[in-house]
Amino acid sequence: MRLLLVEDTVDVADAIVASFENRGDAVDHVSSVDEAAGALAVQDYDVIILDIGLPDGLGTEVLASLRDRRKATPVLMLTARSDIEDRVAALDKGADDYLIKPFDLRELHARVRAMLRRQDVDRSGIIAFGDITFDPAGLTVEVNGSPVSLARREINVLEILLANRERVVAKDKLLERLYSFNDEDVSPNAVELYVGRLRKKLCHSRIRIKTLRGLGYQMLDED
Incomplete structure (x- = not known):
């Protein structure tokens, strides 16, 4: 955010x-x-x-x-x-x-x-998609009821993708949501790094973060 x-x-x-x-x-x-x-x-x-x-x-x-x-x-x-x-x-x-x-x-x-x-249709505090449950208040993530430990930036990426689930999120859009004007040494490679780390930590979930070359990323439920 x-x-x-x-x-x-x-x-x-x-x-x-x-x-x-x-x-x-x-x-x-x-x-x-x-x-x-x-x-x-x-x-x-x-x-x-x-x-x-x-x-x-x-x-x-x-x-x-x-x-x-x-x-x-x-x-x-x-x-x-x-x-x-x-x-x-x-x-x-x-x-x-x-x-x-x-x-x-x-x-x-x-x-x-x-x-x-x-701003969203879902008024509840918990965001659920597929087998992932995210609590924005407690900053906790679960896959099939089991907790998953994520770093701050990884949580931020997850939150953005969940808010736009099934829609394509441009890399530039992710970048501007992750960093402020005062952040230094920011590059598009940072987005790839955090998305890659998030994928690994969600590897046991049925949720997939799809890369669409030249377009961005899309979070999908592959059940």
Whole structure:
């Protein structure tokens, strides 16, 4: 998953970035309305976490611009304001959820997962495909009920392929979901490496990750 975090409070931003990166997600962090507009002009995101009060304006400006362009990206607003009017205004402008500072990072992660579930037909927290079961909250994977140990990037690849199961996912798409702007030494070979490792660890599953040369990867149930 690739997220955009728009937050100008350094300690809050650092904690959020670290928590998602520890999970294996890619996070681009900016701290102003202008920087957010620049990031959104060149990159699509799975989720946006957006502070309301920013140095050069309001996060709701970013939200309004996003919705005006008919982008349905899930947006969670962060606010230090307890005024109900501010929260209602954010929701009316197209926010999917909000959190009042200070908050527990576990709740932030749970709300992000809930927003992503609402984008899918399956509202349950567990993702099942074939004989694979993936729990995004606990970051656990089972094949036929037996646990499989995966590294963070391998989990990230699995999550992306499961979200697009039976559809072809381009290598470039996988690459941009795995790494943020700040990651160094990123190459398409990294995608091949993690897909290869994931295949080996799922070798006892009936699920197959098919390579379509020049197109990308496709996760299929070969039962």
